[in-house]
Amino acid sequence: MSALLRVERLAKNYGGLQALRDVSFELRAGELVAVVGPNGAGKTTLLSIIAGAQPASSGSVSPPEQRIGWAPQQPALYAKLSVEENLRLFARLERIADVQGAVERMLAQAGLQPRAGEPVARLSGGNRQRVNVALGLIADPPVLALDEPSAALDPSQRERLWRFIATLLARGTAVLFSTHNVSEAQRYATRVLVLADGRLLFDGTPAALKGAAREGEGEDEGEGEDLERALVRFLHRHAPETREAGA
Amino acid sequence: MIALLRKDLLILSRSRLLVVLLVVYPAVIALLIGFAISRSPSRPRVAIVDETLPGETVRVGRERVEVRRYAEQVLSQVQAVSVATRAQAVAKVQSGSVLAAVVIPQGIAARLESDTVRARVEVIYNGNALEQSLVQSTINSDLAQADLRFAEQIEQAAASAIDGLLKGGTLSSLGAPENLIGLREIPATLARIAAAQPRGHTRKELERVKAFAGFAAQNLTLSKQVLATIAQPIGVSSTLLHGRRTPLNRFAVVVAVSVSLMFLAVLLAAGSVALEREEGALARLLRGLVTRAQLLAEKTLLAAGCAFVLALALLAGIGAFVALDWARAGLWVLALAFGALACGALGVAIGVIAREVRAASLLAFLASLPLAFLALVPAGAVSGGFDDAINAVSFVFPFKATLQALDAAVNGASPPMAGSLAHLAVLAFAFALLARVGLTRPE
Numbered sequence: 019m020s021a022l023l024r025v026e027r028l029a030k031n032y033g034g035l036q037a038l039r040d041v042s043f044e045l046r047a048g049e050l051v052a053v054v055g056p057n058g059a060g061k062t063t064l065l066s067i068i069a070g071a072q073p074a075s076s077g078s079v080s081p082p083e084q085r086i087g088w089a090p091q092q093p094a095l096y097a098k099l100s101v102e103e104n105l106r107l108f109a110r111l112e113r114i115a116d117v118q119g120a121v122e123r124m125l126a127q128a129g130l131q132p133r134a135g136e137p138v139a140r141l142s143g144g145n146r147q148r149v150n151v152a153l154g155l156i157a158d159p160p161v162l163a164l165d166e167p168s169a170a171l172d173p174s175q176r177e178r179l180w181r182f183i184a185t186l187l188a189r190g191t192a193v194l195f196s197t198h199n200v201s202e203a204q205r206y207a208t209r210v211l212v213l214a215d216g217r218l219l220f221d222g223t224p225a226a227l228k229g230a231a232r233e234g235e236g237e238d239e240g241e242g243e244d245l246e247r248a249l250v251r252f253l254h255r256h257a258p259e260t261r262e263a264g265a
Numbered sequence: 266m267i268a269l270l271r272k273d274l275l276i277l278s279r280s281r282l283l284v285v286l287l288v289v290y291p292a293v294i295a296l297l298i299g300f301a302i303s304r305s306p307s308r309p310r311v312a313i314v315d316e317t318l319p320g321e322t323v324r325v326g327r328e329r330v331e332v333r334r335y336a337e338q339v340l341s342q343v344q345a346v347s348v349a350t351r352a353q354a355v356a357k358v359q360s361g362s363v364l365a366a367v368v369i370p371q372g373i374a375a376r377l378e379s380d381t382v383r384a385r386v387e388v389i390y391n392g393n394a395l396e397q398s399l400v401q402s403t404i405n406s407d408l409a410q411a412d413l414r415f416a417e418q419i420e421q422a423a424a425s426a427i428d429g430l431l432k433g434g435t436l437s438s439l440g441a442p443e444n445l446i447g448l449r450e451i452p453a454t455l456a457r458i459a460a461a462q463p464r465g466h467t468r469k470e471l472e473r474v475k476a477f478a479g480f481a482a483q484n485l486t487l488s489k490q491v492l493a494t495i496a497q498p499i500g501v502s503s504t505l506l507h508g509r510r511t512p513l514n515r516f517a518v519v520v521a522v523s524v525s526l527m528f529l530a531v532l533l534a535a536g537s538v539a540l541e542r543e544e545g546a547l548a549r550l551l552r553g554l555v556t557r558a559q560l561l562a563e564k565t566l567l568a569a570g571c572a573f574v575l576a577l578a579l580l581a582g583i584g585a586f587v588a589l590d591w592a593r594a595g596l597w598v599l600a601l602a603f604g605a606l607a608c609g610a611l612g613v614a615i616g617v618i619a620r621e622v623r624a625a626s627l628l629a630f631l632a633s634l635p636l637a638f639l640a641l642v643p644a645g646a647v648s649g650g651f652d653d654a655i656n657a658v659s660f661v662f663p664f665k666a667t668l669q670a671l672d673a674a675v676n677g678a679s680p681p682m683a684g685s686l687a688h689l690a691v692l693a694f695a696f697a698l699l700a701r702v703g704l705t706r707p708e
Contacts (some may be wrong), residue, residue, distance in 0.1 A: 070552035088552065094545035098276045110268040111554040153549070 028077035052203035055213035061196035087154035097139035144175030204245035214257035291528035312366035365390035451478035534568030534612025539625035569609035596674035604667030610696035617703035640665035
């Protein structure tokens with residue numbers, strides 16, 4: 019299966035600070051890939067460069083940003099506009115031929131029809147996040163980048179969000195998401211990317227990450243090991259400087 | 266860009282309090298400034314103590330002027346409050362019910378007529394430095410006018426007396442004999458008498474007297490001109506170099522409209538740019554949905570358009586009360602459009618720099634208010650270096666250029682409108698460029 023997203027040797031410098039260093043990976047249709055790592059690892063920078071919200075210092079991303087949907091960590095919505103008006107505005111800006119059709123499709127997919135006329139300012143955090151994701155999907159992109167999509171949600175809202183994302187995966191959309199919630203990555207992601215200090219340290223399944231964490235160590239907690247503990251062990255071995263960062 | 270513009274207008278229409286503030290606040294500020302400029306200074310209340318005897322007059326030349334009536338005329342720039350005694354006047358000044366008191370002493374008429382003693386009035390005042398300054402300058406101005414009027418009357422009386430001496434006739438007011446010979450006639454009369462005399466000592470003496478009379482007549486004629494010059498040594502002749510003379514109330518209209526235009530354009534542009542960042546939408550928009558230049562152009566057009574409509578409505582509304590030349594309406598539109606664009610560009614630059622709506626609004630407000638006041642400081646009203654600094658600040662911000670363009674459009678005032686429009690176009694470009702550079706900073 020050919021890659022829907024190809025990231026090659028991506029680097030980003032802020033003055034003397036290297037936020038990303040030679041990051042390369044691919045994403046295929048129907049894949050749900052989690053980007054995990056300690057604070058300051060470069061997760062948000064990576065997703066915002068992929069989405070075209072900021073330029074890379076070097077390296078490349080294909081396809082171009084217009085074909086990648088993006089939902090930033092803080093919902094980027096106009097609070098005074100209704101859900102429907104927000105969707106319509108971005109459908110127009112995306113130059114979608116059938117604006118009304120796209121708006122109705124997203125309202126239905128995100129389960130926001132009952133809230134269509136409500137100002138965003140009055141929505142709960144979970145519903146705002148759904149509108150935020152819906153805006154990223156309005157142009158029906160093959161790839162969706164979500165920056166900590168469940169960070170501000172309660173458990174039931176999180177559950178609803180992942181059900182919504184599952185419908186996208188079933189349609190062949192590739193989803194890349196960053197998260198601090200490693201159990202979420204363990205539960206939903208087909209692959210995990212581990213970033214630390216701007217470097218991509220691991221690219222594989224959650225089970226493979228557990229295996230990599232156990233490599234060379236006597237103790238073996240087997241398949242039952244928690245992915246979070248495995249990630250911490252992995253980071254301590256491959257990025258010891260992250261101990262101080264609290265990973 | 267149309268979609269963004271429509272979105273911003275929709276958001277604006279739902280922010281009713283903001284709209285009311287954006288329209289009402291600048292309009293009120295503008296009208297206050299306009300009112301302050303166009304209204305003549307209020308007359309300070311001054312107590313007058315007239316200690317002269319009723320009907321006492323002073324003789325100036327041939328005329329006798331009643332002191333009481335003359336005092337009323339002299340103190341025309343104050344709101345006179347008559348009091349009977351000096352003590353009452355002092356009490357009123359101390360209580361603050363009047364800003365000052367003027368005491369016209371008994372015997373002032375005799376002093377005015379005297380050639381050796383100067384007439385004096387007493388001024389009693391109180392209050393803070395500003396009030397003291399107002400009273401002093403008003404009374405000094407009144408007394409200077411009075412001195413001038415006295416000098417004119419004395420000059421007229423003296424000129425009339427000189428005329429009598431030169432022409433002769435009946436000069437009853439001087440107590441002269443009937444049918445007095447005029448000085449100018451004396452040389453010719455003496456010449457005739459001398460011609461009838463035999464050559465000798467008497468004829469020679471007559472010719473000497475004739476030469477003196479001719480010389481005296483010539484110098485007395487000159488002395489009339491000298492008297493006029495002494496009475497008013499400096500005359501004023503006004504020449505307006507460019508444009509038309511602008512009535513103060515029409516200039517006040519221009520100031521009021523320019524202030525409204527600037528406030529609305531700058532505040533709205535700064536706020537709308539900062540709002541995109543605060544809502545988190547800026548990054549989403551700039552990932553290929555709109556270019557930075559399009560976004561800045563949309564915000565500038567939004568702010569400039571709203572400010573233009575408000576300013577034009579304000580100008581037309583005021584036009585119902587102040588006589589404006591409606592034939593120049595095309596020029597108004599041009600001046601308002603350029604001014605609105607330049608102020609909108611300034612607002613956009615502020616919005617990009619400030620990043621937050623509250624900071625942007627505060628910065629826009631803090632920048633606009635002093636700019637308006639600095640632009641209204643008359644040239645040369647402050648010391649040289651400060652004047653240069655004010656001119657430099659006014660030059661690099663669009664308010665003064667907008668004021669000049671609108672003054673030229675409404676009143677035909679100088680400098681010519683084309684220069685101001687070019688200045689505004691350059692400023693609009695410069696601020697747009699500054700905003701564009703500011704928008705490339707990382708989030």
